[in-house]
Amino acid sequence: MPKLITLEDIDALATGSAFLGTGGGGDPYIGSLLAKQAIRQYGPVTLLAPDEVPDDAHVFIAAGMGAPTVMIEKLMSLEDADRAVRGLERYLGRTATAIISAEMGGLNSVVPVAYAAMRGLPIIDADGMGRAFPSLDMVSFNVYGVSCTPMTLMDEHGQLVILETRNARAAEEMARPVVAQMGAQAMMCCYPMTGAQARQTAVPGTLSAALAIGKAILEGDGAISPVDRLVAALRAQPYYRHAHRLFDGKIVDLDRLTTRGWVFGTCVIDALDGAGQVTIEFQNEHLVARRDGQLLAIVPDLIAVVDRETARPIPTEGLRYGQRVAVIACSAPPILRTPEALAHMGPANFQLRDDFVPIEQLAGA
Amino acid sequence: MPKLITLEDIDALATGSAFLGTGGGGDPYIGSLLAKQAIRQYGPVTLLAPDEVPDDAHVFIAAGMGAPTVMIEKLMSLEDADRAVRGLERYLGRTATAIISAEMGGLNSVVPVAYAAMRGLPIIDADGMGRAFPSLDMVSFNVYGVSCTPMTLMDEHGQLVILETRNARAAEEMARPVVAQMGAQAMMCCYPMTGAQARQTAVPGTLSAALAIGKAILEGDGAISPVDRLVAALRAQPYYRHAHRLFDGKIVDLDRLTTRGWVFGTCVIDALDGAGQVTIEFQNEHLVARRDGQLLAIVPDLIAVVDRETARPIPTEGLRYGQRVAVIACSAPPILRTPEALAHMGPANFQLRDDFVPIEQLAGA
Numbered sequence: 001m002p003k004l005i006t007l008e009d010i011d012a013l014a015t016g017s018a019f020l021g022t023g024g025g026g027d028p029y030i031g032s033l034l035a036k037q038a039i040r041q042y043g044p045v046t047l048l049a050p051d052e053v054p055d056d057a058h059v060f061i062a063a064g065m066g067a068p069t070v071m072i073e074k075l076m077s078l079e080d081a082d083r084a085v086r087g088l089e090r091y092l093g094r095t096a097t098a099i100i101s102a103e104m105g106g107l108n109s110v111v112p113v114a115y116a117a118m119r120g121l122p123i124i125d126a127d128g129m130g131r132a133f134p135s136l137d138m139v140s141f142n143v144y145g146v147s148c149t150p151m152t153l154m155d156e157h158g159q160l161v162i163l164e165t166r167n168a169r170a171a172e173e174m175a176r177p178v179v180a181q182m183g184a185q186a187m188m189c190c191y192p193m194t195g196a197q198a199r200q201t202a203v204p205g206t207l208s209a210a211l212a213i214g215k216a217i218l219e220g221d222g223a224i225s226p227v228d229r230l231v232a233a234l235r236a237q238p239y240y241r242h243a244h245r246l247f248d249g250k251i252v253d254l255d256r257l258t259t260r261g262w263v264f265g266t267c268v269i270d271a272l273d274g275a276g277q278v279t280i281e282f283q284n285e286h287l288v289a290r291r292d293g294q295l296l297a298i299v300p301d302l303i304a305v306v307d308r309e310t311a312r313p314i315p316t317e318g319l320r321y322g323q324r325v326a327v328i329a330c331s332a333p334p335i336l337r338t339p340e341a342l343a344h345m346g347p348a349n350f351q352l353r354d355d356f357v358p359i360e361q362l363a364g365a
Numbered sequence: 366m367p368k369l370i371t372l373e374d375i376d377a378l379a380t381g382s383a384f385l386g387t388g389g390g391g392d393p394y395i396g397s398l399l400a401k402q403a404i405r406q407y408g409p410v411t412l413l414a415p416d417e418v419p420d421d422a423h424v425f426i427a428a429g430m431g432a433p434t435v436m437i438e439k440l441m442s443l444e445d446a447d448r449a450v451r452g453l454e455r456y457l458g459r460t461a462t463a464i465i466s467a468e469m470g471g472l473n474s475v476v477p478v479a480y481a482a483m484r485g486l487p488i489i490d491a492d493g494m495g496r497a498f499p500s501l502d503m504v505s506f507n508v509y510g511v512s513c514t515p516m517t518l519m520d521e522h523g524q525l526v527i528l529e530t531r532n533a534r535a536a537e538e539m540a541r542p543v544v545a546q547m548g549a550q551a552m553m554c555c556y557p558m559t560g561a562q563a564r565q566t567a568v569p570g571t572l573s574a575a576l577a578i579g580k581a582i583l584e585g586d587g588a589i590s591p592v593d594r595l596v597a598a599l600r601a602q603p604y605y606r607h608a609h610r611l612f613d614g615k616i617v618d619l620d621r622l623t624t625r626g627w628v629f630g631t632c633v634i635d636a637l638d639g640a641g642q643v644t645i646e647f648q649n650e651h652l653v654a655r656r657d658g659q660l661l662a663i664v665p666d667l668i669a670v671v672d673r674e675t676a677r678p679i680p681t682e683g684l685r686y687g688q689r690v691a692v693i694a695c696s697a698p699p700i701l702r703t704p705e706a707l708a709h710m711g712p713a714n715f716q717l718r719d720d721f722v723p724i725e726q727l728a729g730a
Contacts, residue, residue: 174526
């Protein structure tokens with residue numbers, strides 16, 4: 001019997017997804033409110049393992065695109081998501097039979113669950129990253145051959161934009177100014193695919209992983225600290241098992257710029273024990289962490305900033321001067337570390353000069 | 366029997382249209398090359414008077430959108446125009462039975478003729494302005510109730526964008542960054558309408574007017590100067606009859622900025638007889654002319670800069686330091702001077718503080 005996502009799962013799913021969102025992918029509190037309301041209204045959602053998805057299923061993505069700094073002011077709406085998906089259904093002349101998340105994030109892996117509830121459709125236990133990334137082309141669907149377009153963008157005024165571009169990079173370049181014009185946040189539907197394509201190209205098991213990670217954060221028994229419990233839970237996951245608590249400290253500097261539909265910035269953290277300083281650079285998501293100039297972790301591996309006491313993930317738009325935080329890094333799913341994947345989501349794609357070095361090598365050094 | 370546009374008409378049509386383009390709407394030389402090639406290949410084009418268009422005709426626009434400074438480097442292509450129109454035909458589920466120009470201009474009223482030849486369709490003797498304007502909402506179709514969207518944009522890589530917006534202003538705001546992303550020039554298809562709508566909202570007779578104006582410029586007999594002949598031809602036209610040769614001079618300063626998908630600028634002209642200085646401001650098209658700070662002519666009335674010897678219109682991208690030019694202004698079609706129209710295309714829409722004053726008042730004062 002397939003697993004169900006119920007009301008009781010939502011807090012853990014949103015929290016675990018926000019951790020995997022590595023600073024981006026939206027605020028888990030807003031995401032959980034949306035999903036709880038939808039499940040209360042429409043009932044629980046069937047979670048399909050990728051190998052349970054029929055080959056000819058019509059798999060649709062429902063996601064938000066924009067700057068997280070704006071998403072906390074301009075809430076995502078299921079009605080806008082519905083208009084984006086139905087716009088693409090009409091354009092393609094076929095109707096969704098399953099929903100999948102584009103990425104993991106406090107909003108972007110929870111809104112699809114809410115939307116699946118609303119449509120009475122199953123959600124696939126998978127996504128296109130096993131983390132979050134700031135750009136449309138940075139998903140396994142693209143790396144392994146699914147076309148990003150036709151795609152739709154929908155704003156809160158019911159305005160629809162349909163794109164057909166030559167590749168996912170061009171879709172990103174065309175969609176970003178549209179999203180900026182839409183007020184730096186829009187709902188989108190892209191990478192329409194079959195069940196067979198979803199199985200071949202998605203990162204499987206990531207919703208289940210987010211649930212387990214979220215539970216570890218929220219359901220401690222007081223025996224060990226929440227951050228240590230989180231690291232232990234990551235180590236129990238196949239993808240994220242090279243997990244390290246890099247640094248505990250206090251945020252002493254923060255620079256954030258919302259522009260061209262993204263938020264760019266740098267966060268500087270002083271060690272609580274006086275042993276140096278960590279700098280994290282982000283573009284919606286955390287990209288690279290350095291201690292006193294030395295590389296600690298780098299994309300596509302995951303870098304998360306969590307509350308030092310509760311282990312709750314802090315999205316980049318929630319970072320504040322003076323916060324006491326722990327910085328955690330863990331390995332990305334292997335599908336993101338292949339040469340093909342690194343060509344799309346490696347450090348060079350973020351104007352970083354460093355080569356990718358796996359966290360297990362950096363932390364072992 | 367309906368009139369035909371033949372190979373022999375094209376130079377005059379492109380030249381007259383470029384005059385009515387008031388600095389924008391594209392280069393007449395490029396436009397005439399495209400149209401001549403199309404007519405040679407596909408035969409002449411039927412020119413339908415608006416009252417000959419069936420009520421239920423499917424009328425489609427084929428036009429370029431972008432900065433004229435870019436259009437002379439990146440040529441418009443009939444294939445891209447065709448993809449834009451066919452993209453909208455597919456989206457709407459109906460096929461064009463007649464073509465209409467969005468505006469007058471060296472390219473934008475000649476490319477539709479070429480495209481009509483290619484498709485074997487008639488072109489309507491009308492457009493949405495009787496001149497050119499830099500913004501999608503500044504057409505009589507919009508002022509009198511035709512929806513701008515759904516519309517399509519097509520770039521030279523075959524990339525398609527379909528927009529559905531709440532009004533024409535929003536379409537402009539959404540399309541402009543897309544066009545900028547497409548390299549500041551794209552082909553578009555918008556304001557899909559019926560024959561009845563075209564008849565009710567278009568400015569009739571403007572292709573015929575352009576032909577007559579172009580002939581006056583090109584076919585002089587040497588008895589009077591080309592510029593005087595041009596002014597006389599304008600005075601014989603019902604719309605443009607308040608026509609004045611404002612100023613003869615030499616361009617002494619030129620400031621041009623291609624940004625956000627437009628070209629903005631100022632052209633300063635010193636009187637040849639030493640009697641003062643004229644400043645013309647433009648956004649793709651000429652907007653306002655002042656002599657020593659005093660208003661000479663202002664949108665929506667037409668302001669054209671022509672070669673002083675040949676009377677050939679000079680598009681804003683063709684203005685050069687040292688050129689000897691005549692500045693001509695004439696009245697806009699009455700349909701552009703109504704309060705409803707001025708709300709869309711009056712001076713305030715170009716951040717000008719002046720009120721609209723008709724040229725016949727300014728020149729008579």
